[in-house]
Amino acid sequence: MSNAHVMLGLLSRGQQHGYDLKRAHDEQFPAARPLAYGQVYATLQRLEKQGLVEPVTVERVDGPDRTVYALTDAGRTELADWLDSPEPPSPYVSNPLAVKVTLTILAAGEQEAHTYLRRQRAAHLDRMRDYTRTKTEPSSSLPQVLAADYALAHLDADLRWIDTALQRVGALTKEITS
Template structure:
């Protein structure tokens, strides 16, 4: 997912300036990393150069000028095309936990690798408790609940991997140290 497509999607609701787009992003995607204003405006400038958005007016509201942008027909077509396309599964799986287990075995041995996995398991369980509280809080919005569900599913998959790795750490040690 690119910031450009996010900006196009948010502009599909109507004309907005960068401050509004940043606020809408942070409200609609509460679990995502917040966008910096610089990212928003740099993205809008790229989209304008590509003909996907047009500046329609400049407003002055107690501070610097604010350029209001609108989606062009080309921008709407690009957004539609992107929304229809499934995200391709990554051909490479980056698993920092597996890298750390392997390097811990090489640097400190099997016992320390097992201890690391136990610490990682505890950290994952703690984070799962955080997301469970967030998703069940009465004031949680549906975007927050959906983000928590997504995070919980990924953390659960990591926990299953951690449990499998704990069962195999001895065999892995023999394989990579022989």
């Protein structure tokens, strides 16, 4: 997912300036990394150069000028094409936990790898408790609940991987240290 597509999606609701887009992003995607204003404006400038958005007016409200942007027909087409396309599964597995287990075995030995995995499991369980609280908090918005559901599913998959890795550390140690 790119910031460009996020901006196009947010602009599909109507004309907005960068401050509104940043605020909408942070509200709609509360579990995502917040966007910096610089990212928003840099993205809008790229989209304008590509003909996907256009400035429609400049407002002055207690501060610097604010350019209001709108989607162009090309921007609507780009957004529709992107939304219609499934995200391809990554051809590469980037698992920092597996890298850390391997390097722990190489640097400190099998027992320390077991210790690392148990600490990681505890950290995952703590984070799962946080997301579960978010899901059950009456003031949580539906975007917050959906983000928590997504995070919980991924953390659960990591926990299952950690349990499997704990069972295989001995065999991995023999394989990579022989």
